[in-house]
Amino acid sequence: MYLTDPAPIDAPAVLAWYDRHARDLPWRVAPGDRARGIRPDPYRVWLSEVMLQQTTVAAVRSYFLRFTGLWPTVFDLASAPLDSVLKEWAGLGYYARARNLHACAQAVLNEHGGEFPQTSVGLQTLPGVGAYTSAAIAAICFDEQTAVLDGNLDRVLARYYALPVPVREAKEELRAALQASVPSRAGDFAQAMMDLGATICAPRTAVCMLCPIQPGCVATKTGDPTLYPIKPVKAERPTRKGHAYVMLDSDGDVYLQSRPPKGLLGGMTEVPGSDWAATLPVSHYPAKGDWKHRGQIVHIFTHFRLELEVWSAVVPADGLDGGWWSERMDLKGEALPTLFRKVLAAVGLE
């Protein structure tokens, strides 16, 4: 136990602040409209929440507008080929989200009659919808009085209670403390607390003068709020090395193939390459040709650093198996993650 008798959050003060300062976001119903009875569309809220998992608002915005333009309803998304969804998701990262997104849309259609479940417990049975996302949808769309705990709230609460240990060790205590503070306007409260974390109580700066819950915040009384949350020690990032082979035919088309359906960049499109290992593997060209070394690209993943030696050659269009030739003008529409767009850029494509 790290929190003994935690003080509740002043929800009325938070809501009053939100009524004046709510950010204008494409998937959000403004608090004034919400008060007039306008309900958020669960499909749009769900789509935004999945896109926002470990991803910034700035990165999500254009993807959200693109997706809702192409697929305005959960039925449209469920009817689309997975391949189309992966192509539109390319560049956003964490591609299991895109696979689960598609599976979830089909589950809503086939197992829930085309309507999202209306409780957090029901929502959490859906693919790609976990503790955070289920609570967020239930609160925002159905005003379920449930604690919505994301990375912003971890930080705000760690400061509010001056939590003396990393958040991971007290997650359920924070959830219980937050749960005790949730008001009837649960959706606005959840979004207000996240806005507060994103704007006032930010990772490196805390503008406590503007904070509606500053009067109850322990960290502001004991010193510097940005000392919280206590950070866990993290492992260093290893380096892996490999080769990438860009093959062109006599027309300038590029040879592409699909990655395995699961795992790193699962189901996405790539150019052929070697394994990635701690020491640079021996190069084995996938076809005969006048191979030239075109430089090295570096790509940082969450848990390792990748250095790829980029090679290119013109090769015969036949004799390759399992992939396809893509015209240069079609590369933009392929399901290429950023890593392989860097590889193609090193060869002067894209």
Added chain:
DNA sequence: AACTCGGGGAT
């Protein structure tokens, strides 16, 4: 409980 899984913006 620890690990896997992207990419980019802010600092």
Added chain:
DNA sequence: ATCCCAGAGTT
């Protein structure tokens, strides 16, 4: 260069 983002699924 480091941090961290409206986390979920797997082991």
